[in-house]
Amino acid sequence: MSDFASLGLSDWLIQQCKQMGISKPTPIQENCVPPILEGRDCMGCAKTGSGKTAAFVLPVLQKLSEDPYGIYCLVLTPTRELAYQIAEQFRVLGKPMGLRDCIIVGGMDMIKQALELSKKPHIVVATPGRLADHIRSSDTFSIKKIQFLILDEADRLLEQGCADFTKDLEVILGAVPAKRQTLLFSATLTDTLQELKAIAMNQPFFWESKSEVRTVEELDQRFILTPEKVKDAYLVHLIQKFQDEHDDWSIMIFTSTCKNCQILTMMLQKFNFPTISLHSMMKQKQRFANLSMFKSSVYKILIATDVASRGLDIPTVQVVINHNTPGLPKTYIHRVGRTARAGRHGVSITLVTQYDIHLVHSIEENTQTKLKEYPVEEKEVLKILTQVNVTRRECEIQLESTDFDEKKEINKRKQIILEGKDPDMEAKRKAELEKLKGKKRRFKDKIQETIQNKQYGMQKKKLMKKKS
């Protein structure tokens, strides 16, 4: 394995790495840093926790120190928390050169951000939605002269899902120069390779870690088969066990919706577990505060939606629990990748109902690993089942008495307005669509009923004939 000096990095950067406990390059750094320094576009795909961030931060800082100007580099990333994490890596490694960075994410003061952008920071780290808003509404800054465009979690940025970045990306790509270096990184690049190649136009250098298995060796991957109604009891039992058996422990729990995230948090708090949550229905300042309290081990359990499934680097996390089985193998890879990072060991436990078994098969096929059953004493779980389910029900009732659902509705309306549509018209359209669907369903049911009646009548007739 080579060292950082042989990759072409300067002494001051190598010293800075040493101070962070980074002395030897990881394979993605070894393979991607030299072509980036040569001026090539680059697509890098390596497992979670393998040091992809430094693989782009180091060569950008090296180049920037040779010819410093602002705004030199733009990094796009899908979540706000990740933007802060990346900016921090730039800040720590770039300290000796007096690096100035700026973070542009939603949920924070837009005027302050505009002011910071106008001061020409060297590095801008942004989520696409808020940066596109600034480009649309302000002419006090320009990204026309950037040298580097970086898409971290690049495949997520191109995915068309609930948070669809494609329109914002179009605005941003229209504002950056065609002559630039483009760097794309993720642990799961391969599905979106063609689209990504269209962004990295300059015959990108593509590097992918060789292993067939898409999760890290140090990760012990387990599952528990459980009926839906017993899931929470398993969860409480698992946490109690970790608390009893370990002094220094920290767990991330993933769930599918903001509401469930909130209910589970309330429930675990009632059992006196030091728990906090992270989901998109929370105020941004609270999101940052919760994450930082979890990082500093003030709270040992973080319950989150997939807003926290990518990129977050929290070395103390030893266990990841999937309260729901992820629908996509990709989501599974990123979620369980929050533990067993940078050579450390970790465990992931996925709670699986009988309806999710096909999802486990698809995860196993995609990751080329077999999930092993996690041994649990069922008797112990059944002992707490009633208490857990009663507590959950209490929490549900408690949440219903707050404005949680109302807030969700307001957020939905805001989103519709941002998409340039009229929320009342949309609600009307949706209601009409539902009505139409209902009519269709009733019509279908009636036909089904008639067919069944006819079949029943015929069978009866046959039976009567036989009898007579």
Ligand SMILES: Nc1ncnc2c1ncn2[C@@H]1O[C@H](COP(=O)(O)OP(=O)(O)OP(=O)(O)O)[C@@H](O)[C@H]1O
């Ligand atoms: N060469 C190195 N040697 C040791 N540790 C390193 C090295 N490079 C990076 N690290 C550390 O490894 C950890 C994981 O790095 P990073 O967050 O960049 O992973 P990643 O590959 O981006 O993961 P993900 O796909 O989950 O985003 C960080 O704490 C980082 O400081």
